[in-house]
Amino acid sequence: MNSSDGKSKNQNKLIRKILKYALIIFLSLFILAFLVGSILFISYAKSAPKLEVSKLESKPSSIIYDKDGKVIADLGEEKRDLVATNEIPITLVDAITSIEDHRFFNHRGVDPVRIIGSVVHNAKNDTTQGGSTLTQQLIKLSYFSTSKTDQNVRRKAQEAWLSVQLERKESKEEILTQYINKVFMANGYYGMRTASKAYYGKELKDLSLPQIALLAGMPQSPNGYNPYTNPDGAKKRRDTVLSSMLEYEKISKDDYNKAVETPIDSGLKQLTPSITIPAFADNFLKQVIEQVKEDTGQDITAGGLKVYTTLDSNAQRYLYELVNSNDYVAYPDEDMQVASTIVDVKTGAVTAQIGARKQDPGTVFGNNQAVNTDRDWGSTMKPLVDYAPAYEYGTYKSTGTYILDTPYYYPDGNILYDWDRKYMGQMTVRNALVLSRNIPAAKTLEAVGLENSQNFLEKMNFNFEPSLQYSNAISSNNRGSGKKWGASSEKMAAAYAALASGGMYTKPYYVTKIVDDEGKETNLKPEKVRAMKETSAYVVTDMLKGVITGGTMTNGYIPGLIQAGKTGTSNYDDTAAETILEDYGQYIPSGGTIAPDENFVGYTTNYSMAVWTGYKNRMIPLYGQKLEIALDVYREMMKYLSQNVPNNDWEMPEGVYRNGSELTVAD
Incomplete structure (x- = not known):
């Protein structure tokens, strides 16, 4: 053997050694990677959510009922019309499995063959192909975000783990049904039957074959394959589904040719909104959603x-028509706004509500001025801030107590005027309230004390930013703070309902109960609380009866109806008033009132109603007959509400005595 043969043998031995050790290293690294991967998989799987089949099952839309049990609206943001397994056509099954998971009936939740195939496809082609099975897609839709940023190794491992578990619990038919009911189908629709x-x-x-193919292909990119907004993309995807069905021998070549020649818009209807809200109840239903969310944390639209x-x-409906037409009230123009809330005195429930006038009928959950607290309720605050606390805390005993309407400075040194810049001298508390004199009201609050008044108001859910001020004797606006402290038609109607019900306050509510898809019932009625003594409520109510018959405005009078109420006019500061007079002076009578807001709150033993009027731009003033609109709205609505209910007077409680026209509260 020559030296070259020996050298060759040594080289071969070296190569074999290298290959041997390389194989050992490769296998070691493979085993190590497998172990690390297994440990990570187990770790991720342990942190996966608990599999609950109920989460996979799609819920029907939420149904909203009125007080009589009649359906008002279907508020499901995820509009769904569920299909049962036995209602699914085999053609749809073939279409879905052909395009999404043709080995669906052969794997157990995770398909290694599909994963390898997708890797090979993605390496060879510009287009990408996913490796997820239908089961994994259902898990993703039910438990995880579909955002690309969330498609990480942890989530994929958890999807796989939950998919394997699901396949042990559910049949293939059940999984496919849940998928068909779960997927988003664009335009606010969920589930293929809904679409x-x-x-x-x-x-x-x-459905025809091309129609089924379109629906089967949409879930991967609902908006991209939306036939209404992207017909080209929708047709391309539909034809891809048909091609897959042909490839896997689910349809014939003749069926395929006919289907791909069908226009993509064949049979498509004109689309209607997935959420249909009756315009007359839009503002009310917005508050329904908010109450359920606040009280239970649940989202109705889910x-x-x-x-x-x-x-x-x-x-x-009557309130909506009253506010939006000129058949009952002569509105000065189309831009004037009205907001109102009506409360059932006996229950505290909101009966009706409107938050805007001339709102676009297509608006869904628009601005609701009825619950906003950004406008001033003026003298409607006087019964709540000044006079009711005065009788509650014993500041006054009689409605005949005399008080002076004379020049007055707030404790902070600012002067207070009445709208007429006049003084009426000595007058009874009753007349001071009926005639809505500012100075007696401010003197009453000073005598009661800010702390007592604030404590009184907090029982009726009024909030203060930063705290009650002496200027609140005649206004809901905290002068100088630039903040409002929480008056709205909703709050005012509820507070006056406490006066009407003998001092019992109920937080205004829109929902009595909810029932979930499993039949669990949750009561949402709030409890009544005593906000004031029955005697305080009765005395103030007795005085407020005179406002409509002999007070500042009498256009709210309804012959024969026993009612009480209070007007409220806000004010401009001197600078704003000068600007207003420059712009509108030619329309305003000399010495006439100008105001950004005019309000009225009135009540009977059955209903309490608060009305705000004004303009979105508060620099457009109310003056002349515009100042009467709030009472006009109240009058027309209260006439309607009072048609079929008892016209009862309030019963005088123990501890109150009448002496002529005046009342006295016993010690």
Whole structure:
């Protein structure tokens, strides 16, 4: 053997050694990677959410009922019309599995063959192909975000783990049904049956092959394959589904050719909004959603709830028509705004509410001025801030107590005037309230004390920023703070309902109960609380009866109806008033009132109603007959509400005595 042969043998031995050790290193690294991967997988799997089949099942839309149990609206943001397994056509099953997971009936939740195939496809092509099975897609839709930023190794491991578990619990048919009911189908629709009815006006079983192929292909990119907004993309995707069905021998070549030649808009209906809210109840239903969210943390629009509300549909329709037409009230122009809340005195429930006038009928959950606290309620605050606390804390005993309407300075040194810049001298508390004199009201608050008045108001859910001020004797606006402290038509109607019900206050509510998709019932009625003594409520009510018959405005008078109430006019500061007079002076009588807000709160033993009027731009003033609109709205609505209910007077409670026209509260 020559030296070259020996050298060659040594080289071969060295190569074999290198290969041997390389193989050992490779296998070691592979085993190490497998172990690390397994440990990570186990770690991720342990942190996965608990598999609950109920989360996979799609909920129907939430249904909203009025007080009589009639359906008002379907508020499901995820509009769903669920399909049962036995209602799914086999053609749809073939279409979905062909495009999404053709080995669906062969794997157990995770498909290694599909994963490898997607890796090979993605390496060879510009287009990407996912490795997730239908089961994994259902898990993703039910438990995880579909955002690309959330598609990480942890989530993929958790999806796989939950998918394997799900396949052990549920049949393939059940999983596919849940997927069909779960997927988003664009335009606010969820579930393929929902889309079938919305897009074609048909049940799934009645769809043509190209229509089924379109629906089957949409879930991967609902907006990208939306036939209404992207017909080219929708057709391309539909034809891809048909090609897959042909490849896996689910349809014939002849069926394929006919289907791809069908226009993408064949059979499509004109689309209607997925959420349909009756315009007359839009503001009310907005508050329904907010109450349920606040009280239970649940989102009605997520579906699955039956929501029973306090809405009187007939009253709500009448209020909507009253505010939006000129058939009952002579509105000065189209821009004037009205907001109002009506409360049932006996229950504290909101019966009807409107938060805007001439709102676009297509608006869904628009601005609701009825609950906003950014406008001034003026002298409607006097019964609550000044006079009721005065009788509650014993500052006054009689409605005949005399008080002076004379020049007055607030404790902080600022002078206070009445609207007429006049003084009426000595007058009774009753006349001071009926005639809405500012100075007696401010003197009353000073005598009661800010702390007592604030404590009194807090029982009726009024909030203060930063605290009650002496200027609140005649206004809901904290002068100089630039902040409002919480008056709205909702709050005012509820507070006056406490006067009407003998001092019992109920936080205004819109929902009586909700029932979830499992039949669990939750009561949302708030409890009544005593806000003031019965004697205080009765005395103030007795005085407020005179406001409509002999007070500052009498156009709210309804012959024969026993009622009480209070007007409220806000003010401009001197600078704003000068600007207003420059712009509108030619229309305003000399010495006439100008105001950004005019309000009225009135009540009977049955209903309490608060009305605000003004303009969105508060620099457009109310003057002349515009100042009468709030009472006009109240009058027309209260006439309607009082038609079929008893016209009862308030019963004088023990501890109150009448001496002529005046009342006295016993010690």
